Amino acid sequence: MKKLINDPADVVAESLRGVEAAHRDHVRVDHDNRIVYRRDTPRAGKVGLVSGGGSGHEPMHGGFVGVGMLDAACAGEVFTSPVPDQMMAATETVDGGAGVLHIVKNYTGDVMNFDMAAELAGDVEVRSVVTNDDVAVQDSTFTAGRRGVGATVLLEKIVGAAAEEGRTLDDVHALAVRVNESARSMGVALTSCTVPSAGKPTFELADDEIEVGIGIHGEPGRERKPLAPARDVAAMLVEPVLADLPHQRGDSVIAFVNGMGGTPLIEQYLMFNEVTKLLDQAGLTIARSLVGSYMTSLEMAGCSVTLLRCDDELVRLWDAPVNTPGLRWGA
Amino acid sequence: MKKLINDPADVVAESLRGVEAAHRDHVRVDHDNRIVYRRDTPRAGKVGLVSGGGSGHEPMHGGFVGVGMLDAACAGEVFTSPVPDQMMAATETVDGGAGVLHIVKNYTGDVMNFDMAAELAGDVEVRSVVTNDDVAVQDSTFTAGRRGVGATVLLEKIVGAAAEEGRTLDDVHALAVRVNESARSMGVALTSCTVPSAGKPTFELADDEIEVGIGIHGEPGRERKPLAPARDVAAMLVEPVLADLPHQRGDSVIAFVNGMGGTPLIEQYLMFNEVTKLLDQAGLTIARSLVGSYMTSLEMAGCSVTLLRCDDELVRLWDAPVNTPGLRWGA
Numbered sequence: 001m002k003k004l005i006n007d008p009a010d011v012v013a014e015s016l017r018g019v020e021a022a023h024r025d026h027v028r029v030d031h032d033n034r035i036v037y038r039r040d041t042p043r044a045g046k047v048g049l050v051s052g053g054g055s056g057h058e059p060m061h062g063g064f065v066g067v068g069m070l071d072a073a074c075a076g077e078v079f080t081s082p083v084p085d086q087m088m089a090a091t092e093t094v095d096g097g098a099g100v101l102h103i104v105k106n107y108t109g110d111v112m113n114f115d116m117a118a119e120l121a122g123d124v125e126v127r128s129v130v131t132n133d134d135v136a137v138q139d140s141t142f143t144a145g146r147r148g149v150g151a152t153v154l155l156e157k158i159v160g161a162a163a164e165e166g167r168t169l170d171d172v173h174a175l176a177v178r179v180n181e182s183a184r185s186m187g188v189a190l191t192s193c194t195v196p197s198a199g200k201p202t203f204e205l206a207d208d209e210i211e212v213g214i215g216i217h218g219e220p221g222r223e224r225k226p227l228a229p230a231r232d233v234a235a236m237l238v239e240p241v242l243a244d245l246p247h248q249r250g251d252s253v254i255a256f257v258n259g260m261g262g263t264p265l266i267e268q269y270l271m272f273n274e275v276t277k278l279l280d281q282a283g284l285t286i287a288r289s290l291v292g293s294y295m296t297s298l299e300m301a302g303c304s305v306t307l308l309r310c311d312d313e314l315v316r317l318w319d320a321p322v323n324t325p326g327l328r329w330g331a
Numbered sequence: 332m333k334k335l336i337n338d339p340a341d342v343v344a345e346s347l348r349g350v351e352a353a354h355r356d357h358v359r360v361d362h363d364n365r366i367v368y369r370r371d372t373p374r375a376g377k378v379g380l381v382s383g384g385g386s387g388h389e390p391m392h393g394g395f396v397g398v399g400m401l402d403a404a405c406a407g408e409v410f411t412s413p414v415p416d417q418m419m420a421a422t423e424t425v426d427g428g429a430g431v432l433h434i435v436k437n438y439t440g441d442v443m444n445f446d447m448a449a450e451l452a453g454d455v456e457v458r459s460v461v462t463n464d465d466v467a468v469q470d471s472t473f474t475a476g477r478r479g480v481g482a483t484v485l486l487e488k489i490v491g492a493a494a495e496e497g498r499t500l501d502d503v504h505a506l507a508v509r510v511n512e513s514a515r516s517m518g519v520a521l522t523s524c525t526v527p528s529a530g531k532p533t534f535e536l537a538d539d540e541i542e543v544g545i546g547i548h549g550e551p552g553r554e555r556k557p558l559a560p561a562r563d564v565a566a567m568l569v570e571p572v573l574a575d576l577p578h579q580r581g582d583s584v585i586a587f588v589n590g591m592g593g594t595p596l597i598e599q600y601l602m603f604n605e606v607t608k609l610l611d612q613a614g615l616t617i618a619r620s621l622v623g624s625y626m627t628s629l630e631m632a633g634c635s636v637t638l639l640r641c642d643d644e645l646v647r648l649w650d651a652p653v654n655t656p657g658l659r660w661g662a
Contacts, residue, residue: 004594005598006560007560056597264387266346269347276348286352302335
């Protein structure tokens, strides 16, 4: 295992120290509870947004804490759900009287623990949205139902902008549900990743093989296929996404090509170019786009494609100012 | 070779198509000349900033084109200098009457070709700054003198802000020289990278070895060492940088931990945490910081550390609005 770490047991704690040191202007970190907070949370009358999940997907979620996005992110061990006590502490801390929305990716541990935290934080009004945008498989290693993947990033941005406008918890929750329902994703891995505490690759792939429909923790996808040109890999992702996404010709989408952590940007842009051609053939307009490594799987090579069908309201909220370590514009 | 590409010969051209499709609001691309332009260049009275170099280092340089940073970036083949005709075209296009600064990393091909371009663009007043911040080795595979690395990113940001203010070519050039002289860098590789047209790794490293002082094209560094904990690796980089950087206790720096392309962000933040401890011991204050993969070497795993000794003026220019695909804030 070749990593820039000290003791595998300290990876998450030490990385959070680095996040705090690099971004004191945006965030503060509760190191005991491993929670990244927006500096100015709670804000009276603003719905608090709490997310979190296993570490190893950086910048998600801690890198999306700040103005226009999350109020708090709970960090679990690598690829392991945070515990209810963390989520409860975050929920109580960020509540400004308008209630709190939990943004939860659909993995069994996360869903269970966020549910428990909502009960534990009894004085706070809590709603929850569970993202499940991954069309690759119906159930998976850590999931009943579809996995939550790239849509989570888009949702945190859009819902973050809505919360910033002072909308009610009902409104913000309904918007979150709508974003999740309007988004679909699928990913591919060219290589595995190595969880520090495991010390060896999560799975093995032959030199000429790719895993189509990969999960963000290395869960198996739909099938293994021979390595193929980027245009064919793009079709392997975009076609199942479009087959499942309710849409018609002439619709607009936010198109997101996400690097898994070990894929260079030059390849991500090349993939984005292939995706644009496929969307053009499908009669879809790209209203906005995002290309980069925003939801990673440690050093896994590969990428995912997320399409979010959008209207003027979603585009307006997407364009709203955001000021976080991982996503920043207009602020 | 496992990459998300089509034909290796088309990687740069197809990736630039993706850049254009993703960032139409910021840039336009001259595909014949492989130049990424700021949408609103030339601007009357503003010094034009042109950089460029081999591809494979994304987001550098094309990702740094936009308001508050570069006016144009010329893309060469992977790890290969662009040609003088590209640089000349960029120079003539971005000149708004106030002259053009070439920002050149110190590699023999780049320096020679930018020099030739300055001569060819005879009607435009051209100055040049050559970055050479890498303390690892005096001469290198592709370099007479020190290599230009991470300082280039910081310089493009700071000098970009100065040009935006309408400063003269003399001023902008002097500032660029000052930034380069105030910055030092060193990098380490945990793995090699594979140039698409070569199809095999540029160099070999054993499973327990790291290359200390690596160049951004995989050029040999100072020495191969056994893989070590992050705190020791950080010292291997920070100590030579501090030994060479003119500074005294109490000085402020902009601290930049750069991922090489295959190193996950969780490790980059962990390394940044180690760097902060070493700077604290040296009595240096971190005025600003940057953590992320901004100057990459394809999928190489590893990182570099750049320290720029700064004063209030440099910090103010660093904080100024920037709106590019790769670096964006306040705009």
